[in-house]
Amino acid sequence: MSKKEELHPCVRCYKFPNEKDKHCTDCGAPLQNRCSDEPGLLDKGCTFLNNQNAAYCAKCGQPTLFQLHGLITPQYKFANNPVFSGESNWVKVFGNIK
Ligand SMILES: [Zn+2]
Numbered sequence: 771m772s773k774k775e776e777l778h779p780c781v782r783c784y785k786f787p788n789e790k791d792k793h794c795t796d797c798g799a800p801l802q803n804r805c806s807d808e809p810g811l812l813d814k815g816c817t818f819l820n821n822q823n824a825a826y827c828a829k830c831g832q833p834t835l836f837q838l839h840g841l842i843t844p845q846y847k848f849a850n851n852p853v854f855s856g857e858s859n860w861v862k863v864f865g866n867i868k
């Protein structure tokens with residue numbers, strides 16, 4: 771397969787990016803709708819590259835970068851709510867696991 775990754779215009783301002791750009795150089799929006807599950811020290815993360823219209827990762831169900839940046843909104847009111855507004859929310863959701 772010699773086909774390059776397809777380039778899409780920025781979803782926010784429609785600027786066409788350069789081939790290797792990961793963020794829009796005009797408005798800072800992410801250009802690839804990757805999973806928000808970044809690799810950490812202990813886990814490999816997901817970083818799955820989703821469709822441009824995916825609000826949640828097709829692989830693991832975490833919110834996608836586009837959703838976290840407010841570029842797309844989930845279609846369903848009762849979809850998983852992102853819990854990235856602060857670390858303390860994780861404690862509330864999962865309790866004090868020690
Ligand atoms: Zn932009």
Ligand SMILES: [Zn+2]
Binds near residue numbers: 817
């Ligand atoms: Zn994922």
